[in-house]
Amino acid sequence: DSGVTQTPKHLITATGQRVTLRCSPRSGDLSVYWYQQSLDQGLQFLIQYYNGEERAKGNILERFSAQQFPDLHSELNLSSLELGDSALYFCASSVPRQGPNTGELFFGEGSRLTVL
Amino acid sequence: SQQGEEDPQALSIQEGENATMNCSYKTSINNLQWYRQNSGRGLVHLILIRSNEREKHSGRLRVTLDTSKKSSSLLITASRAADTASYFCATDAGSNYQLIWGAGTKLIIKP
Numbered sequence: 001d002s003g004v005t006q007t008p009k010h011l012i013t014a015t016g017q018r019v020t021l022r023c024s025p026r027s028g029d030l031s032v033y034w035y036q037q038s039l040d041q042g043l044q045f046l047i048q049y050y051n052g053e054e055r056a057k058g059n060i061l062e063r064f065s066a067q068q069f070p071d072l073h074s075e076l077n078l079s080s081l082e083l084g085d086s087a088l089y090f091c092a093s094s095v096p097r098q099g100p101n102t103g104e105l106f107f108g109e110g111s112r113l114t115v116l
Numbered sequence: 117s118q119q120g121e122e123d124p125q126a127l128s129i130q131e132g133e134n135a136t137m138n139c140s141y142k143t144s145i146n147n148l149q150w151y152r153q154n155s156g157r158g159l160v161h162l163i164l165i166r167s168n169e170r171e172k173h174s175g176r177l178r179v180t181l182d183t184s185k186k187s188s189s190l191l192i193t194a195s196r197a198a199d200t201a202s203y204f205c206a207t208d209a210g211s212n213y214q215l216i217w218g219a220g221t222k223l224i225i226k227p
Contacts, residue, residue: 042204105151110156
């Protein structure tokens with residue numbers, strides 16, 4: 001158990017709909033990362049938050065948005081869903097670090113989104 | 117852009133044999149990390165090796181880093197069925213606070 005909690009574990013929805021994925025990082029971790037993994041593919045970095053502020057942005061579509069709340073949990077909002085958005089969405093957290101070096105990431109078990 | 121490239125893409129060996137996976141990258145790095153992912157599950161951190169380190173061990177895992185060749189290898193000794201998973205390398209190049217991930221090596225251990 002990594003200590004990172006993601007909900008829901010599975011989600012089935014229709015094209016055009018909007019969903020919200022939730023992540024609770026490990027206790028004490030200030031950074032939250034969101035990744036997308038399509039079937040049998042590698043990880044696509046979406047976005048990172050550090051202590052409530054956006055720190056880095058990857059290949060995140062304009063239809064997607066995220067935020068990190070004062071209690072450090074984070075939500076990833078996916079709207080106007082398309083078939084190609086079907087994927088595993090992972091959240092990860094890491095310990096606070098000075099400077100840009102990135103250490104070990106702790107991953108949740110993911111939210112599997114299926115868009116029909 | 118993809119920094120890490122794992123090789124091979126897939127590897128199938130008999131239980132008890134050693135498995136070696138390689139990772140190449142393009143720019144200078146602060147550290148390189150290896151992760152394991154069982155099918156459909158979250159990734160699990162295995163080892164982090166810093167740029168000034170050449171070799172690191174953890175149980176049956178041995179990681180080497182050659183910064184002159186910009187490459188790393190992960191050796192799993194005496195493989196077990198439970199080692200069946202995908203293995204990813206990720207590099208911290210100190211830019212943009214994010215890790216750059218390879219596409220992974222799918223390892224299958226045959227009983």
